[in-house]
Amino acid sequence: MRFREIITTPTWETIGPFPSGTRELPFLGSPLAAYSTPSADPDIEFAHRPYNPEETWPSELGNGGRVSWSRFEAKGDWLEISYPDIHWDQLRSDHGWSALQYMVLLRTRLTIPKSGHKPLTPILINMLQLPEFAFVQQDADPHTSGPVKWYQGNSYSFGGPTPGLNSTNSINLAAAKFERSLLLEPGAYIMLARAVYDIRQFGDPGPGNPPTIKMSSVNMVHDTEKHVTQLSQEMGAFPSVFSGWLMGEWASVGIRVPEGALETTIIGVGKTEITCKSKNAEPLKSALAVEIVSDIRIVPGQTRLIAMRIRQKATLSPETRILSISIDFQSGGTTRALEWSFPLHHVTYDNHSNLAAENSHFWITFASPSLITDSRLSHLPAHVSSAMIVPPKRSVRHDAETPPVLLALHGAGVDVKNSEWGERMPGVPGAWAVLPIGKNEWGEDWHGGSMEDAWAARAAVEVQLGKVGIALSNKTV
Template identity: 25%
Template structure:
C-alpha cells in the first residue's frame, strides 16, 4: 500500500501534457503524509539530557501509528494525547533536491491558559513527527539532509543528535540511501529563546534534501557560494585588512584525506597553511586556515577579479596528489569605512569582526600620542555582523573618538551567548586592532586595548551584562540595550522534568556564570545606561527594570531610559539621544582622565561564580574558590583615617592582591594581619588559605610534583570550560566503535561554534598538541589520566568508581539493560583539559555524548554519571554529578546516589 502511494506520488509530478521523451522523474522526494505524536512537556534546554517520555516505551522509533492509542501528557485535557496526521507541503522536487515543509500545531491544547499561569515556559513543548523519503531508481543516492530547528532525528535505524537548531546550514548530515522508502523520525522541540514567545506556539519546519555530486573532498558552500572567510580589501591600493583566511572543506569519501599544500593567484601573493598537514577523516568537515602574504600594489590590484585558492591533498591509499579549488570574489571597502577583518580565535580557527577606524575628524581632534578606547558593539541572536544593517548601526555617530568593533562571537548566535567561546572571540578581536595598526602603518591615534565602552542589543545586551560582571577592570562605561538579565530569567526552567533537589541544585550551580543578577557588585563605579523599548514583546522591559533595581541593591548604580511605545528593535536603537549623549560624554571623560594616576579607591567587592572566566576588579582577582559551584566574594574597605585596608572573604581559597595594597598602613584579611608577609616586590601577591590561615603562595608551591596538579585558570568551571581551548580540539577514539560519535561531536562543534577538530586514534599525538582533548572510550578502553593517574573518577570492569568527599569510595555499577555512561573533566599540563566521554557500550556512549557542550543553558557540571533512564527521566536519571575541586578532588557539594 505504501509503495503504491509512493509511485502515485512520483507520477503526480509528471505533467500529462509533457512529452514522454522529456520526462525526468525526481530521484529523491518526501512523501506528503506525516504522522505526529505529541505534545509533551519539555523544560528550557532540557532535551540534551533526554527527557523524552517515549523513551520509556523504547522510543518513538519503536512505535507504530495507531489512531486508537493514547499516551499520558501533562499538557492536554484529560492528561492524554494521541497520534495525528499531518499533510506536509511538498513542492515539486527537481533532480537535485527535495523539500518538505511542516506546520505543526496543537490547537486542542489550552496554550493561553497554561501561559497565563506559567508564562513563556508553557509555550515550549516536544513532539515527534514521522515521514518518508522515497529514493527512485536503481542506484544508491548520496544526499545532504538539512534540519533547521531540529536537534535530534532518526533515519531508518540510525540516530543523529545535534542537527541544526539555529539554522546555521553549516554542516548538514550526509546520507547514503538505497532505492526504496526510508523512514525519517524527527523530534520537534519548540524553544522560546530560539523561536519566540509571542503568538500561537506552532512550529514551522522546512527539511531539505540535496543530491551530492561529489563523494570525495569538496568545498562547503553556503548561500550559493564557497564558504571562504577572507578579510576585505581596503582603499585605493586594495590592501588586505588581515592576512588570515580559511576555507571549509568536507570529506564525503570513504577514505581519509590529508591536505598538504595550498596555492593562490600569483597577483594576490604567497600563501601558506597554518598547519603543515591537515587530516580530514571520512565524513568530517574542517575549516582549513591559511595566511596570505599579499604583494605590494603594482598597478594591478590583487582585489580585481576572483581569487582562486587551490588545495593540494592526497587520499589514503593513493599515490598521486589531487587539487581542489575554492574561489571568492574579494570586496573592496573605502578607507575609514566599517570593514571585515579576520584574526585567529584561541581555538585555532579564523574568525572575523567588523572594524571602523577613527574618522579624520576624530583624528584631528586627538591629543598628541593619544590612544583611543574601543567601542565594543555586541550583536543580538541570529545577526550577521557582515550585513549592511549591522555594520551601519553606528553610522549616525561617525566621529566618535574610539575604535568601533563589532565581533561575531564565533557565529551569528555568538557561539555560546558571549560566554566561554564567544567572549574569547571578543578578546581576540580586541587584540587584532594592534595588528591592524601595524599592518597599515597607521599614523593616527593608537588603541588602548584595556579600555572598553561596551554596548549590545538583545542577546548582545545580555552579553554586555556578562562583560560588566566578568571584565570590570576593562570597562569604563556600558550600555545594555533591550537585553535580558540572564538565560535563567529569560525563559524559566519551570517545565523541566521533576528531579531531586540535590541534582537540580548542581545543574543550577553549573549555570552560575550566566546568572548576572548575582554578580552585579562587580559593576560598582562603572557608568551604565540601560535602554529598553516599553512595548518590547521579545525581551520584556521587566528585565532592564529588574537589573536597574538590583544594581542599586548591590551598591552600584545605573541610569535607565525606557522608550514608550517602542518594541524590541527599531531604526536608530543604538543611537537614540540619551545613548548618543552617554557615549560621547563617557569617551570624553575617559580621554580626560589622567593615565597612571593613583586609584581613588572606596570600598568595593569582587564576586565570582567561576574564577576561570572572571577578571579582576581594581586589580583584585579571584583565583580559586573554596567550594566550586558556589559564589565567592571578596569585600574590600579602605579606612581613610588610618589608611588600613580591611578584606573579608566568602568561599575563597586563593586570590591575588595588586601592589598598591603595600601602601596601606596594614592589611587585614578575615581578621588576620597579612602586612608582615608581603614580599618586597612590585608584582601582585597571591594569597592562599591553608589550615585556616592566609599565606603568600609561590609558583613552586602551586606546582608541587608530590601533590595532585592544581586546578587553575582555563581549567576552572563546569563542563563548558572545555571550550577554552588554545588550539583545535583533538577527538581521540580509544576504540574503533567510537568513530560515529567522534564524527557527531566534530560536526556539532563546527555547527554551533565554527570550531575545528582533529580526529585521531593516537592519544600521544593529542597529548602533544596545544588544544583540549575529547576522549571517547567504551568499557575498558579509557587510559589513565596522563597528568593525574590517581584521578578520583576511574573506570573499573565496566563500572564507575568515584573517590568521593572525605575519600569515601562509591562504585556505580553497570546494571544489565540500563547501560552506564559518564562525562568528566581531567587535567592536562599548561591549563589544558581533557573531556572524557565514556559508555559501557555503544548505546551508552551516545547518551554521554549528548552532554558535550553545544547549546547554552543546559547546566552540565564537571562530571556526570548516568544510565539510560536519563533519556526519559532527564536529570532524575543521573546517578552522580558534581564538581571537582582545586586539587581535582570530588567536591563536598557533589551528588552521589547511594
C-alpha cells in the same frame, strides 16, 4: 559532483505536545516508551503505529491531560507545527513562560534511490531548527530491529536563515554550512524527528498566539565519482582589502569528505593567482604568498575549515578583483587539487578627512581565540575567526581626543554577515566599531571562548589598521 533532491511526503504525522524543559531533549528518550510494548523498540513502534486521532497519551499540556495524533502539511521545504486548541494563555498564567516549551514526535515517508552501482546511497541532509532525526526502514521489525540511530540536526540554524523565521529560498538551504553526510541503503524509509519549541530560540509568541515550531528538511542524493573531496565555499573567512592591504594574515575555507569517500589529506597550496579588472593590468603574482603550514587530515563524513596563512609583500591595486588558490590534497594515493576563487572586497580610506567611503564596513580575520603576531608561527591556529569593522561615519576635530573603540556584541541568533547589525552602529564622530562574530550566530552567550574571540577581534583591528597608519584609542566601550 551532482545532487538530486530526495522527494519527501509533504504530510507529517505527529504525537504531542509533551512538556520539555530547556535543552532537556538530549537526555530524554521517547515520551511513548512507558506506553509501548515492553519487547518492542518504542521508536520503531511509533514509526509503524497506525494513525488514529482517537488514540491518546498523558501530557500535562493537553486539554484534560491527554494529547493525540495530528497531521501537518509542509510548504516546500518548510513545516510549521502549532496547537491552537491548547489553552496556552492559561498554562502561562499558572506556570510562566516555561509552560510554552514543548516537544513533539514526527514522522514522514521518503524513498532513498539507488546511486549508480553503489550498494549504499550517499545523501546530504540539512535539518534546520530541528534537534534530532532518524531513519527507520519500512520493513523494520520493532521486536528484532533497533535500537534506532538518532542524528543531531541543525537545531540553532547555524548558517541558515534567521532562527525562528521562514524562508522562501528553499533550494539554497541545502548549501547551508552544517548539512550531514550519511550512507543509507536504497529503499523506503520512515523518517522520524523530535521537534522542540524553545522560547529562547523562537521567541515569545505573545498573548493569544500559539507557540509555533518552524523547521525545514532538505535531503539530497549526492551522486559522485570515487574521489569526492569537495570545497564548501560558503564556509570560512577571508579579509577585506583596506587601502591596498589585507586586513588579516589568515583565511579559511571548508572542505568536506562525504561518507563513503576516501580519507583525504590536505598537503599545501599549489599556486596563487590574482586577476584584475582591466585586461591591460598585469596580475600581481608576487604580491601574496599563501601557505598551509601543516598537513590536515579529513576522514569520511567530516567537514573541516582549512586555515591558510597569507603573507602580503606589496599593496594590492583597486584593479585586483579575484584571488584564486589551488589547494593540493592526497586521496587514495593520488594527488589532486581544489580550486578556490574568492572576490576581493576593497575599501578606500581618505587620510585627509579620516573617513572611509560610504557603506564601507569591512572584514578582518585573525587567529582565535587569541591574537597571534609571531611571524615565525609554524602551527595551525585553533580557528580562523573574523569580525566586521565599521569605520567612523563622521570625522572628529584634529584637536579632540580620539574616541574609544566601540565593541558591539550581537544578540542571540544574529548573523553579522547577513543582517543590518553593522548599519545600526551609532555615528559617533571618529569612533571605530568592532562587531565580532563570537564563533557563531549565537555567540555562545558571550562566555568563555566567544568572549575571548571578541577581545581578540579588538586587539586584531588595532594591528591591522596600523598597516595603513591609523592609530586607534586604547580605550574600549
